[in-house]
Amino acid sequence: MVTTADQVFSQPTAVIRQATPEGLPVRVLVADNDPEIRALVRRVFAASPDCSDCLEAEDAEDVFTTLETSSPDVILLRSALAGMNGLQVTRSIMVRRPVPIIIMADAGEEDFDRAFECLRSGALDIVMRTEAALSSSETVARVVSLARQVKELQSCQDAPEVQTDASAFPVRALFLMAGTGALGSALRVYQDCDLAASIPVVLVTALAPSLLPEFVRWLDETLENGAKLADLATGQPLKAGSLNVVAASALPRVVASDDKGVILAGLPDGPWAAPLTPSGENGFDVLLASAAEVAAKEMVAVMLGGLHSSGVAGLSLLKRAGGRAFVELPALCPFARSSFTAVRIGAADTYANVSHLVTLLDGLSAQQAVSGA
Incomplete structure (x- = not known):
């Protein structure tokens, strides 16, 4: 059986997006199985002139479906997402079709550990999954800034030949x-x-x-x-x-x-x-x-x-x-x-x-x- 994830990831896509004019509004996808959190994030970003749209996903399958039908500039992803958790979703996306991901983490050792593993697997940042944090102008600015920086990146140039100067000096x-x-x-x-x-x-x-x-x-x-x-x-x-x-x-x-x-x-x-x-x-x-x-x-x-x-x-x-x-x-x-x-x-x-x-x-x-x- 071909899943939605297989369909979206099988489509060709550039690893680095083409440059986009500075200040262009960004499209956000919030992935959380709690409808109150999704509504909060959607409300906060709808009030920001820097956001053109805020899409919602309830679980991993919704995330993959949205990636197939839309092109979010950044994903706000719950670490403990139902079904495939945030770490599994992060790894799937970053390996096969990279999109900037910011992890929403609850206070607690297990959730922090999963969030840090997400960072190691390619997520860009962590925000606390609280009403105060998600409603703050600082969080909105961080999300928008990261999304815009990725959008503004030029296609990567060819890598230079490997240089191997490792001359011997004492290293402290x-x-x-x-x-x-x-x-x-x-x-x-x-x-x-x-x-x-x-x-x-x-x-x-x-x-x-x-x-x-x-x-x-x-x-x-x-x-x-x-x-x-x-x-x-x-x-x-x-x-x-x-x-x-x-x-x-x-x-x-x-x-x-x-x-x-x-x-x-x-x-x-x-x-x-x-x-x-x-x-x-x-x-x-x-x-x-x-x-x-x-x-x-x-x-x-x-x-x-x-x-x-x-x-x-x-x-x-x-x-x-x-x-x-x-x-x-x-x-x-x-x-x-x-x-x-x-x-x-x-x-x-x-x-x-x-x-x-x-x-x-x-x-x-x-x-x-x-x-x-």
Whole structure:
């Protein structure tokens, strides 16, 4: 029997949509088995001039039927959707016909875990499934912004030839820059490379700070060596072993690198402007620029392909200062912008897929062992 899902996914479609004029209203699909939640979301977006239509789906089959008959710009998807849950729907859509997905999560460990798995599988963001959160102007702005950014993406250019400059210097820290949509790539690199066992690894995430404690808990339970929040307050050196996690919106920076280790801190109090991007991802540039200034040749940074281009300028600074700058290309995120921006400005020593990046990092690990660093 041919299902509705098979029919919609068998139709040809471009992975990246053609550019659309800035400010064009977006079409939203809300998928939730609670009619009150669907009515709330529909009412909120109907009142927004940035939304042209808000479609509804009660279950996974409704989602696939709507994808067959309409073209939503973004899907608000309940994590615990009836039938196929949000994780299964996310995986089906992202593998076969990518559409931007934002997960609606209920408070509770099980639902958070499923929502984070959705992020790892290609969803772009998480919003709380509460009346207050779904009714807020901030949520509407986030949904519209993500949808518009995907609509405005140009078709991907051809990937450049793989570059493999991984010259030998002592490595004190590895930074994995996981922008919106790039969590899955970042975790693949971390879990597969040997270098992560011998030096501190920092996952810099675009996730909202309010979700960070639950996110770190989930990582700590998911990863073999666990995870912890990076200490930005007490000046303690980073440690190898557990994955160090920091939010880009915290505007972290490298303040020291010596025999005691690499030390991160937040920006000092002062007249700093608020992050320019809704997710605060320009904190990537702050971190990389500081690393370039403090100890460039001791740092390795990997930019995983995400929706925003934040961090590319900082990566270029790190490369010019003698650090190792790697970029994931082609990106696993079907809406990646950062990888191609990095190519255009020559921001990295190496452009390669996840498997090849792991090979390069393993080479650095072998160099560390030979040199006794």
